[in-house]
Amino acid sequence: MWNKNRQWQTLEKLPATERGYTAASVIRNRLAEHAKWGTLTEDIINDLCGNDDAPKTTPTFLDYARLYLKQASVGKSTLREYAKSLDKYWIPPWYQREIHTITAKEVRTLIADIIWSSEKTRNNNLIPLRGVFEIALDDKVIETNPVEKIKNTKHQAPPPDPFSREDMEQLLTWLYKNKQDAPVYWLYFEIAFWTGMRTGELLALTWSDIDFDAGLIKVSKVMSDGEVVHQTKTAEYRDVFFNARSEDSLKRLKAIRSTVSDRLFMSPRFVNSPWQTDKTPRRALTEAMKATGIRHRATYTTRHTFITNCLTDGLNIYFVAKQTGHSVRTLETRYARWIDVSKARSEIAKLNTGKG
The missing domain is CATH 1.10.443.10 (Intergrase catalytic core)
Incomplete structure (x- = not known):
C-alpha cells in the first residue's frame, strides 16, 4: 500500500524460479518499508524493480535522514544525539538536495569548515552522517558513499580520575x-x-x-x-x-x-x-x-x-x-x-x- 492505493510491479528481469521469488520478496519488503516510513518515491520503486527507463526523481538528503532515524537500532538517548547532530550540522546545508548529487568533496569541505569542540565530537557527529548515506547506498539511490573514505581523527581521552x-x-x-x-x-x-x-x-x-x-x-x-x-x-x-x-x-x-x-x-x-x-x-x-x-x-x-x-x-x-x-x-x-x-x-x- 502506498498513498492509500495497492501498488503492483512486474519484475521482468527476475526468473520465475525459487531464487527469483526470494529476490522478489526482498524487493517487496524494501518497498513496503519505505512506504511505511513515508520515504517511498517513484525513483526508489524504479531502482529496486529494475525500471531503468523510468524518469528519475531521487529523494533528498532530508528524506534519508528521516529514514535513518526511524531505522537506527540504538537507545533513546543515542537516537536523540543523532537527531541533534543531523539537525545542527548536516540537514541545514543539504535538506533540499537530491542525495545522489552530494559529492565527497562537498562533504570533506563542510567537515573541515566546522569548528569542532574536540576530535571526539567530530568523530561522533560523523556516525549519523555515514548512516544516512549507507542506507541510500543499500537502496542503490547513490552509487558510492561520499563519507566512506573520511576517517575518524585520533583524540586523546582524558585519563581515568578514580577515588583513592x-x-x-x-x-x-x-x-x-x-x-x-x-x-x-x-x-x-x-x-x-x-x-x-x-x-x-x-x-x-x-x-x-x-x-x-x-x-x-x-x-x-x-x-x-x-x-x-x-x-x-x-x-x-x-x-x-x-x-x-x-x-x-x-x-x-x-x-x-x-x-x-x-x-x-x-x-x-x-x-x-x-x-x-x-x-x-x-x-x-x-x-x-x-x-x-x-x-x-x-x-x-x-x-x-x-x-x-x-x-x-x-x-x-x-x-x-x-x-x-x-x-x-x-x-x-x-x-x-x-x-x-x-x-x-x-x-x-x-x-x-x-x-x-
Missing part, C-alpha cells in the same frame, strides 16, 4: 553514618565500588540477576532513559563475581527488599518506585563529597575506582576485563598507569636487599 582507596572508604563511611534512615544509598555505592558495574547496569538489576549460590551477578541489561534495555553496552552477557564486600552489601539489601518490585534499588522517598536514573544516588554522593572535602567526581567514577584497585592489587588483567566488560586493549591503554604500578611492585620485590 582512602577517599572511597571515607565516602562510604559518611553515607553509612548519615543515611541510616535510607541504607539503600550506602548499599548502592558499596556495590558500585566493589563490582565496577556501569551505572545503567546497576539500575537495571533485579533479584533474579543475583545468584547467591554461584556467587555472581548476571549482567544482561541496562537502564537507559528510564527504560530497561535487554542488552548491555557491549551487547554481551557477562558474570560479575562477588567479593566479600559486594556479597555482604547484597545480602543487607535483600533484607530490606521491596515486596512489590523485583528491582534492587528502590527509592526511599516514593513507595514501590525503583530508581530510573542515577539522579538520586548522585545527589547523595555529591553531599558526601562536600561533607568530607573530597574533590567532586561523577558517580561513574566508582567504576574507575574498582578497576584501578584491581590492577594495583595485581589481579589478572584478563579476569578484570571479563569482570568489567572492557576489552584487554582498553585496560592496557586507558589504565596503563595502574598496571605499571602493579608490575613495578612485583619486580621491586625481587630485589635482594639483604646485607652481605
